[in-house]
Each structure stands twice: as C-alpha cells, then as structure tokens.
Amino acid sequence: xTGVTQTPRHLVMxxxxxxxxxxxxxxxxxxxxxxxxxxxxPLELMFVYNxxxxxxxxxxxxxxxxxCPNSSHLFLHLHTLQPEDSALYLCASNRGEGLSTEAFxxxxxxxxxx
Amino acid sequence: xxxxxxxxxxxxVQEGDNSIINCAYSNSASDYFIWYKQESGKGPQFIxxxxxxxxxxxxxxxxxxxxxxxxxxxxxxxxxxxxxxxxYFCAERPLGEKLTFxxxxxxxxxx
Numbered sequence: 682x683t684g685v686t687q688t689p690r691h692l693v694m695x696x697x698x699x700x701x702x703x704x705x706x707x708x709x710x711x712x713x714x715x716x717x718x719x720x721x722x723p724l725e726l727m728f729v730y731n732x733x734x735x736x737x738x739x740x741x742x743x744x745x746x747x748x749c750p751n752s753s754h755l756f757l758h759l760h761t762l763q764p765e766d767s768a769l770y771l772c773a774s775n776r777g778e779g780l781s782t783e784a785f786x787x788x789x790x791x792x793x794x795x
Numbered sequence: 796x797x798x799x800x801x802x803x804x805x806x807x808v809q810e811g812d813n814s815i816i817n818c819a820y821s822n823s824a825s826d827y828f829i830w831y832k833q834e835s836g837k838g839p840q841f842i843x844x845x846x847x848x849x850x851x852x853x854x855x856x857x858x859x860x861x862x863x864x865x866x867x868x869x870x871x872x873x874x875x876x877x878x879x880x881x882x883y884f885c886a887e888r889p890l891g892e893k894l895t896f897x898x899x900x901x902x903x904x905x906x
Contacts, residue, residue, distance in 0.1 A: 724896040786838035
C-alpha cells in the first residue's frame with residue numbers, strides 16, 4: 682500500500698453516463714495529480730493540484746472535470762466520454778509540485794467506456 | 796521536444812541472474828530521476844531515485860547509475876526473482892517542472 686487510495690478499481694460506463702473517480706491520501710502531501718495510462722504510451726499528466734489550487738490542465742477535454750476539495754481528496758468527474766477514453770486512470774501525490782521528491786501512486790481505476 | 800525513452804521494450808532474464816534496464820533522457824536540465832515498477836493491475840511503485848549530483852545510488856538489490864555525459868540512466872537488479880516481473884519505467888524532472896515518464900520496459904523472469 683502506498684497511502685494513496687483510489688475508488689473504484691474498475692468502472693464500465695456508457696458514453697452518456699456521468700461518473701466520478703475518487704482519490705484519497707493521508708500522507709500529508711500538498712500536491713495531487715491525475716494521470717492517464719494507455720497501452721504502449723507513457724503516462725500522460727492530466728491535472729495538477731498544489732495546495733488545493735489547480736496549477737496544470739494539460740489540454741484535457743472538458744468531459745473530464747477535476748475537483749480538489751482539500752489537500753487529501755481529489756476527484757475526476759466524467760461525462761459523455763468516448764471509447765478512446767478507456768484507460769487506467771492513476772492518482773498520485775507528493776510533498777509539493779516542483780519538488781524533487783517521488784510521487785506516490787494509487788492502484789488506479791481501470792475505466793472502460795462502451 | 797524533450798523525451799524520456801527506453802532502449803528495449805522487453806527484457807527476459809533467467810531467475811537468479813542480474814537485470815539491467817536502460818533509459819535515455821534528452822533534457823540536460825533534468826536534475827532528478829526516478830525508477831518505478833508497475834506490476835499487472837497495480838499502480839506504479841517507487842523503487843529508487845537519484846539526483847544529478849550523484850552518479851550511483853544503491854538500494855536493496857537495486858542500483859541506479861546516472862551518466863550525465865551521455866544522458867543515460869540504468870537500473871540494475873541483482874539476483875532477479877519471479878516477483879521482479881513487471882514493467883519498469885524511468886521518470887525525469889527538470890528543475891521546478893513536472894515529472895516526465897518513459898514508456899517502460901517489461902521485465903520477464905524465466906524460472
């Protein structure tokens with residue numbers, strides 16, 4: 682266990698559905714991240730929150746909407762997704778954005794869009 | 796653009812032998828590097844890191860070597876075990892910027 686918990690672990694949703702992914706960390710970290718991992722591609726950074734403030738939106742389509750109510754929780758709200766959005770979505774945290782410290786990852790949510 | 800890449804997408808090693816996984820990076824401003832291990836169905840797990848003021852760092856059964864002259868990073872795993880089977884990827888961080896990840900090398904341990 683890395684201290685970063687993601688739920689659900691698996692999610693199948695239709696293109697017209699609305700769902701949310703949840704990430705929680707109690708490591709005392711100040712930065713939280715959403716990454717997308719597709720087959721045979723490097724991890725793609727989607728969003729960064731540092732001290733609850735969004736500091737990065739890496740040209741992510743608006744059908745993905747992040748929310749960070751506090752330093753310990755991060756959500757990714759999904760709506761009207763496309764089949765190509767099927768991937769492993771990973772949450773990570775570290776002590777602070779830009780600091781040279783390792784990021785701790787959750788187990789990921791395997792998302793399938795049908 | 797800058798990129799982090801791996802020389803080999805797959806590597807098969809006999810159980811008990813040593814493994815060497817390589818990574819090339821191109822951003823000379825990177826001053827921090829991490830190796831991650833990702834097992835099937837799990838998130839990436841931190842293995843070891845190294846800062847640019849070092850050229851070698853050792854952990855438990857793992858050693859990371861950094862050659863800044865040729866922008867090369869390697870992960871050595873001693874006496875590989877079945878549990879070492881996973882995808883390994885490196886990440887680099889230019890000072891004050893975001894981590895950039897490579898695509899990964901799949902390590903398979905042959906019994």
